[in-house]
Amino acid sequence: MTRLAVLSDIHGNADALTAVLADMLAFSPDLMINLGDVLSGPLDPMGTAALLEGVPNLTVMGNHDRWLLDPARRNKGWEAWTYPKLDRMTLGWVAGLPTGLVIEDVMACHGTPRSDTTYWLETVGTDGEVHRADPAAIAAEIEGRPQRLYLCGHTHRARVVRLDDGRMVINPGSVGLPAFDDDTPRPHRVCAGSPHASYMILDRQGDDWAVTHRLVPYDTARMIGLAQAAGAKDWAQALETGWVDKPAVG
Numbered sequence: 337m338t339r340l341a342v343l344s345d346i347h348g349n350a351d352a353l354t355a356v357l358a359d360m361l362a363f364s365p366d367l368m369i370n371l372g373d374v375l376s377g378p379l380d381p382m383g384t385a386a387l388l389e390g391v392p393n394l395t396v397m398g399n400h401d402r403w404l405l406d407p408a409r410r411n412k413g414w415e416a417w418t419y420p421k422l423d424r425m426t427l428g429w430v431a432g433l434p435t436g437l438v439i440e441d442v443m444a445c446h447g448t449p450r451s452d453t454t455y456w457l458e459t460v461g462t463d464g465e466v467h468r469a470d471p472a473a474i475a476a477e478i479e480g481r482p483q484r485l486y487l488c489g490h491t492h493r494a495r496v497v498r499l500d501d502g503r504m505v506i507n508p509g510s511v512g513l514p515a516f517d518d519d520t521p522r523p524h525r526v527c528a529g530s531p532h533a534s535y536m537i538l539d540r541q542g543d544d545w546a547v548t549h550r551l552v553p554y555d556t557a558r559m560i561g562l563a564q565a566a567g568a569k570d571w572a573q574a575l576e577t578g579w580v581d582k583p584a585v586g
């Protein structure tokens with residue numbers, strides 16, 4: 337396993353995923369790893385599931401995938417759009433996703449190895465923006481774990497972090513939703529700043545990995561139309577610009 341394609345946070349954006357899969361063909365990766373939050377959002381969850389069915393990949397479960405399985409959660413928030421559109425086979429596929437994977441010396445998870453809702457490489461500031469996390473706190477999440485490379489998603493922020501001991505933690509950014517706002521633990525936004533679909537190609541170089549960050553353009557019109565039809569103005573803005581408005585803070 338020398339070349340990995342790593343993607344995350346597709347969030348039902350089938351057209352972004354189509355563009356990423358086409359872009360990926362030129363790299364002929366040995367393995368495609370998908371870090372979760374696959375379907376949730378006001379876009380095209382069944383189209384997304386069909387695309388993933390057609391390509392070999394290893395997928396881990398994200399918090400939004402888990403919430404689709406939870407009767408107490410799946411009728412709220414982004415899942416309220418998504419759950420009614422899913423057929424039983426697709427829900428069964430979601431239910432079978434692992435929360436983490438170890439392949440050779442690589443570990444894949446959604447948030448951190450211990451939590452699918454924790455921001456691993458970012459912290460939420462009092463200014464309503466996210467900032468880089470303390471390297472000691474990043475290392476603490478994988479204390480005692482033997483793998484050399486850790487793959488995470490969840491924050492939609494593409495990052496490569498090298499720890500003091502040479503281990504790496506990499507987030508490929510989001511395929512399908514380049515910006516969002518949230519109110520936990522306090523109001524904040526995360527913005528990639530461009531509408532491209534984000535993913536990464538990783539090439540093993542001895543004990544290390546070379547990283548190619550791909551920002552793939554695609555025609556966002558259909559997805560923006562779906563978001564608008566669902567009344568999701570923040571999604572439409574994010575898909576068009578890579579930004580959402582800064583939440584009121586303080």
Ligand SMILES: [Fe+2]
Nearest residue numbers: 373398399490
């Ligand atoms: Fe997530």
